[in-house]
Every structure is written in structure tokens, then in C-alpha cells.
Amino acid sequence: DTGVSQDPRHKITKRGQNVTFRCDPISEHNRLYWYRQTLGQGPEFLTYFQNEAQLEKSRLLSDRFSAERPKGSFSTLEIQRTEQGDSAMYLCASSTDRGRREKLFFGSGTQLSVL
């Protein structure tokens, strides 16, 4: 068990380019979350998967954002036609259903800078 892994750690891109991030959750976790964090703020929920099903998508996610979790394993988050306002830390977390004891485990995040 190596924890939640995210790749890349840092991404610098030019406005208008597409970017894709990957998240590998803890192997036995069936729940996967994406959050976004900007400087000085707490993370904000983006989307949630239970196994391969995307059960909710935040209004923060415009049509330029898409997330997938094929076969209920790793997940990808793609941002098309990036804008400067997309610059943020993108955090992935995973968990397994343990009722009120369910704890989220976060990865180290992908820091996106859009120039």
C-alpha cells in the first residue's frame, strides 16, 4: 500500500492547451474524489466516483473539465482549453465505505500553472 499517487506533481501550460492528470487510489478503495485548492483556500469538491460510476459533478466543473475512472481503478482529470483561472492544486482522494468511520486519504496533488 503506497497511498494515493498523483501524476504529474507539477504542470505548466499555456492558455488554451489541454492537460490531463492521473490519480491512482489506494488499491482496495472503491471511492475516488477530485478536489481543487487555490492559494489560501480549503479544497473544494469537484467530482466523485464509486467504482467506475461518476455519481456527482460539482457546478465548479465547467464543460471543459472531464473525469473518468475506467474499470474502477485509476482516474484521469482532463481540462480542455485551459484558462488562467484553472491554475490551482488538483487533489485526488480515495476511501472505502466504513460508515461514519470513513476517512479520506489524499494524494500529494498536481499543481497546475496556466500562463
Add this chain to the structure above:
Amino acid sequence: KQEVTQIPAALSVPEGENLVLNCSFTDSAIYNLQWFRQDPGKGLTSLLLIQSSQREQTSGRLNASLDKSSGRSTLYIAASQPGDSATYLCAVRPSGGSNYKLTFGKGTLLTVNP
């Protein structure tokens, strides 16, 4: 809509001091509350989770309490060390509806001076 507030926004203490971080939330219908630590430019590390039916949880020098009816939680750190310097975030999980979405506070930036 749930709102989570953390006070103070920043705190600087000398090494060895005991300290308390505060977290308040507006909707008491929560499933659990989790405290995280975040080092600069890094992800979040879970410290303690308190279920809605619990009053407190302890792990080493850390003790978290929960008063659900008043919408408050505290994180107590005993005998602080320079290695405790980080941002501490609290997050609540709602008890109904979309109960998998955490709502976070903005965090308290803690600096422990040697």
C-alpha cells in the same frame, strides 16, 4: 449551505507550548469531522476523524473534540515542536443528501519557533 470557519487564520508559538486550533460549522447535521495537516505545496495528511456520535479522539500529542450541537471542534496540540509547523484544515461531512462531499475550512497556518 454548510460553511466552515477556522480561527485563527495564523498562529505562531514557541516550541513546547500547548495550543488549540478552532473550527466552527454552521450546519450541525454532520456525519463526521476530519482534521488534516498540509505542508506547503503538498497534499493533505489525515490526522484525526471524529464520528458524529463521538466527543473526542486522541492520537499521540493530538486531541480533537467535537460539540456537534454548538457546531464546534477543537484540535489540541500538546508540547508543540517545530515539525508541527504546517497548515491545519478541518472538514465536515454532511449526514444527508450528498454525504460524500467534504466542506473544508480555509485552515490555520501554524508556525512553531525553536
